[in-house]
Amino acid sequence: MTVIAVCALTAYVAQRAVAVFNDGVRPFLLDFVRGRSTRGAVATVSFGLSAGFVFGLGAPLALATGVLNPWLLFLPTDVLGLLSPKRWLAALSGAAWGAVVVFGLAGANRLAHKLPVDFVTAMQQMATPILYLFTLFPVLAVTRQFGRLSGAVCGVIELALVVTALKLWPKAFPGSVAMAAGVLLLTGLAVHRDLVQRRRADRGRAATKQEPRADRNSDAAPMTGLFRAGATRLRAHLALFMLLGAGMCLLASTHVYAGGEAGAFLIADGRYGAAAQVDFYRALGFIPLIATTALASGAYGVAGFTLVHPVGYLLPGPWPAAAAGAATLAAEVTALSWAGRALGGLPSVRDSSEHLRCAIAQTLDLALLFGSLTAANAMAGGLGILLAGGLYLSNEAMGRPVARMAAAPAAVISAGVVLNVLSWLHLFTPAPR
Known part of the structure; x- marks a missing residue:
């Protein structure tokens, strides 16, 4: 019920163009809010940027860990919310997607474990490369x-x-x-x-006795005005963000959901403190991006700076988690203007967060590829590596229709399906369990 309620809420806020999960969609919302773009156009952009991650990263990660993740839950609710012409329809469609995920994942796990080639169990081999390379x-x-x-x-x-x-x-x-x-x-x-x-x-200014020019920041005035308008719009929805923060933190406290790749494996293993640390460090790399796009577009992330995830992991019950999540997102939205000014005055700190974000992507690319090949080897040895690695390389040769980070896990699932078909055709004999 918590998953269904949070999915309904995230679809609702996406319909109102107040918050989305996909950072790449947020800049397009400014034109939509100003009436220069249609709902269908923005939803099409959202689907194009999200589909590969839903089926290539979100679903495989959930199958491998048994823990839900934001790519599987909230990228689709972005699309459903942006597509919906009515708010009630957005909430209803988001709730329906949450139900599909909750009951569908359980059914998919049961089915996969009955197959001749259990690729879900094999995908647990991804844990060690992801945790240590991260x-x-x-x-x-x-x-x-x-x-x-x-x-x-x-x-x-x-x-x-x-x-x-x-x-x-x-x-x-x-x-x-x-x-x-x-x-x-x-x-x-x-x-x-x-x-x-x-x-x-x-x-240098003291040595030359240089006075600040009155028009020194004149070029930044339009951006400053845009940021001010974005911050004002976000603060106008403060109550909605507090409800969103409460739901996100409550969901994290149930330990059926994790906000990151490495955190998902740690949550599945019961290491909640370690998961909180890992996701906190991960959040540091995305704070500048989320802050600047939120101020520019007037739309926030559904999990804010994602700090509600580690907070939720550590809290013992639903009421403390809901209260802490509401307080966390309220503090973030209130402090957004200050955060924008602070990042402007600390260029190296701002740059370090960008380097962190790129480094996270680079390490996960390698970890997911290595872990996926290890899982393929566990399924069928050299044949599994041939299938999974071949699909990954084909994706590269075709210009990456599936994003690199999502391509390797998607290749493992595809290889698992092919191996099961070969087994049914008596062309492949799985190793005994």
């Missing part, structure tokens, strides 16, 4: 922004922390401490660079 994203971000030496230092620190954690706390996820150290190092380097550059600029 640990390295701060190293990649530091290297991209501050060079090889800083990246090497960050890598050595993370490796030492992982080895230490494996030795001293074998039951805990060793990547949590390493990721924390890497993100702190990246943030510290970015703040230090901004402070040094600010001091140099102040000394």
